[in-house]
Amino acid sequence: MRHDVEFRTEDGTLLRGYLHAGEDPAPGIVMGHGFSGVKEQIDHYGAAFATAGYSVLVYDHRGFGDSDGTPRLEVDPYRQIADWRDAISFAASRPEFDPTGGFGIWGSSFAGGLAIVIAACEPRVSCVVAQIPHVRGPRNSRQMFSTQEREQLLPLIAKDREARLAGAAPATIPVFTSDRTALCALPPAMPADFIAETERNYPTWRNEVTLRSVAHLMEWDSAGWLVNLAPKPLLMIVGARDQCTFAEIQCEAFELAAGPKRLVVHPGGHFDTYTDHFVQTSREAREWYRAHLPVSTGSAREPAAAV
Secondary structure: EEEEEEEOOOOOEEEEEEEOOOOEEEEEEEEEEOOOOHHHEEEHHHHHHHHOOOOEEEOOOOOOOOOOOOOOOOOOOOHHHHHHHHHHHHHHHHHOOOOOOOOOEEEEOOHHHHHHHHHHHHOEEEEEEEEEEOOOOHHHHHHHHHHHHHHHHHHHHHHHHHHHHHOOOOOOEEOOOOOOOOOOOOOOOHHHHHHHHHHHHHOOOOOOOOEEEEEEHOEEEEEHHHOOOOOOEEEEEEOOOOOOOOHHHHHHHHOOOOOOOOEHHHHHHOOHOOOOOHHHHHHHHHHHHOOOOOOOOOOOOOOOOOO
């Protein structure tokens, strides 16, 4: 059964999410959505893990969706990592979770990279699934953004930093655009129908992030933490045609992990990971958790209606 929940981070920010759980305590999975996303975009994975017998927490990062936090729409890896660890603390305090064997974490896209860092640092995490993870920002951004786009973006980012220090509101940029000549946070240009459908399907999602979010996207490098991950098991899921987190960069980073580890490559792109390749990617993650964070026999349950 799915419940609405809320919890406060160490600095008092109120985060909101969904808790999937049955009547008895079960091993827990704490999930993080990707760059600019909202919890509803990954909740079908949470439901799939819950039917396998896990208690699952899915929440909105601060500044996104239903969660509080300012500035709004800012992807800040440092705060998101701290909040994720507070989310684990919240889960550990709930009777629905059995923390005996540790927690599993699952992150996708930008949060896939964050999940690697958290798993390497957080003793309560026992295994991790990093789906289409953002692992090498400096290198990835040079493939994502053209030279011309970088020459436009970098001065804007610097100007925004100066303006914010002087008290100005954060500058923002669209996440997606259908205009091939316009700047956005996640190029290349996407069909207008894709943007409209995303807005229609996920009413709390906004096609906007702060410029500093793009700076973090370009700078953040999670790959170095992979050498510190062992012996915690890592499953990395990659899209062969990914144009946001490029497959060759992810696969090279995967080699840094000592293991136990598994690499799964599906034939699609970044965003159809969540749709066209959901059956495969959710099954692979579910089986990884079953192998490394087992639930008791008979714990699997049928999906229940949300409340």
